[in-house]
Amino acid sequence: xxxxxxxxxxxxxxxxxxxxxxxxxxxxxxxxxxxxxxxxxxxxxxxxxxxxxxxxxxxxxxxxxxxxxxxxxxxxxxxxxxxxxxxxxxxxxxxxxxxxxxxxxxxxxxxxxxxxxxxxxxxxxxxxxxxxxxxxxxxxxxxxxxxxxxxxxxxxxxxxxxxxxxxxxxxxxxxxxxxxxxxxxxxxxxxxxxxxxxxxxxxxxxx
Numbered sequence: 001x002x003x004x005x006x007x008x009x010x011x012x013x014x015x016x017x018x019x020x021x022x023x024x025x026x027x028x029x030x031x032x033x034x035x036x037x038x039x040x041x042x043x044x045x046x047x048x049x050x051x052x053x054x055x056x057x058x059x060x061x062x063x064x065x066x067x068x069x070x071x072x073x074x075x076x077x078x079x080x081x082x083x084x085x086x087x088x089x090x091x092x093x094x095x096x097x098x099x100x101x102x103x104x105x106x107x108x109x110x111x112x113x114x115x116x117x118x119x120x121x122x123x124x125x126x127x128x129x130x131x132x133x134x135x136x137x138x139x140x141x142x143x144x145x146x147x148x149x150x151x152x153x154x155x156x157x158x159x160x161x162x163x164x165x166x167x168x169x170x171x172x173x174x175x176x177x178x179x180x181x182x183x184x185x186x187x188x189x190x191x192x193x194x195x196x197x198x199x200x201x202x203x204x205x206x207x
Contacts, residue, residue: 006070053148055108058119062109065116067092069137079135080167080192080199106157110136110149117145120153131163132206134176146176154180154206162206167192167199174202182206 067089069075076082085091107121118136123129132153136146154162164182166173178184182204192199 024094052111052113053112053145053152054111054112055120055149055152058107058109061063062116062119063093066119066135066146067159069118069135072138075098075135075138076194078167078170078172080170080194081165081190082192082194084193108153110134110145112140112145118149122153122157122159125163129161129163130157130159131165132157133164141163141172146173147179150176150180160207164206165201165202166204167201169199174204 028159055203068118070082070086070092076086083092102123105121105123107119109119110117116137117140118134120132120134122130122132132150133144134150134153136149162182163176166177168187176182183206184202185205186203188201189198191197
């Protein structure tokens with residue numbers, strides 16, 4: 001992403017939406033709110049034959065899970081553009097607090113079979129273009145969670161074009177984005193905290 005406007009995993013938060021976004025799909029390929037939402041907003045009703053993906057507003061009880069997920073070294077290396085120090089819990093929480101008033105950000109918690117699997121979000125990049133990103137906890141890799149959650153999210157984020165970025169060697173994320181209709185439109189470079197060096201990334205767009 002190559003700019004200070006890049007959203008790291010510690011920067012996610014939710015706007016106050018009153019709806020739940022659910023997608024039950026056949027594809028099996030491989031933040032912080034001001035108050036707790038109602039119990040009803042946490043509930044996912046699984047179907048008997050397929051795993052259930054549910055998107056809902058982020059709750060403060062999700063934060064410890066998000067924090068643990070972004071500590072994983074493999075996940076950090078793959079994402080590349082992460083927080084300077086993922087283990088700094090105070091910085092993680094402080095950053096969430098600083099962006100609570102940002103109305104340009106929309107973020108949802110991803111539930112997989114009722115468990116918090118990660119987050120998906122949209123925000124404005126340094127050029128005020130809408131960009132999408134996500135983080136999936138390592139235990140949920142290879143289950144089609146990212147593809148299905150992003151597909152559901154895109155049905156509610158109607159602005160187009162919509163942009164995304166991924167490290168050139170993050171093949172899993174590139175596959176997810178391309179399955180969801182994004183196409184590569186260019187390349188960029190940026191300093192990757194998780195790798196302590198500048199690396200290349202692909203820029204993608206969904207029209």
